[in-house]
Amino acid sequence: MHFLNSEPFLNFLTELSGIEKLLPDPYFEGGGCHQIKPGGMLKIHADFNKHRITGLDRRLNFLIYLNKDWKEEYGGHFELWNTDMTESKAKILPLFNRVAMFSTTDFSYHGHPDKLTCPPDRSRKSLALYYYTNGRPKEEVNEGLEDHTTLFKERKGDVSEGSMKNYNKIVNLAIDLMPPLLYRTIRNIRKK
DSSP, rough: OOOOSSHHHHHHHHHHHHHOOOBOOTOOTTTTEEEEEEOOOOEEOOOBBBOOOOOOOEEEEEEOOOOTTOOOOOOOEEEEEEETTTTTEEOOOOOOOOOEEOOOOOOOOEEEEEOOOTTTHHHHEEEEEEEESOOOOOGGTTOOOOOOOOOOOTTTTTTTHHHHHHHHHHHHHHHHOOOOOOOHHHHHHHHH
């Protein structure tokens, strides 16, 4: 983990992505080891855009998959979707040592929306690292949502289409109305 936050690696990511002055996240806010068990999924979403502690702009996601002997029929493909949510533009099987890296914007919709079908003794594992900058280009921001939590989206035709929009509005309203001390306390309890 230290190397993935080191200056040589940050320089490599800058060279690869074109995003200047990337900063690592020493808090691993939302990052670290992720695991999804059989039947689980991760709905399509755009990630939170501001670090809660530093206030920096989230700019780059770096995912390393840790799934030895993973088979196509297990599912769990990482998907990148277009902005109007009409089609998946990329589908990546989470094979061992495979990396998915992408720019984090208010419109970089991604996830693995179909339930895992791996055997009960298996799970989909990944290591997630996020990188930040102080500021970001205007075209990466959804006007009116300059500071938001995760924005879940529904694929066209999903049964619960529309419910995610209401969920996002309710969560953001609750955060806006909640006293900061209470919000931080709840976040800390949820992390345990």
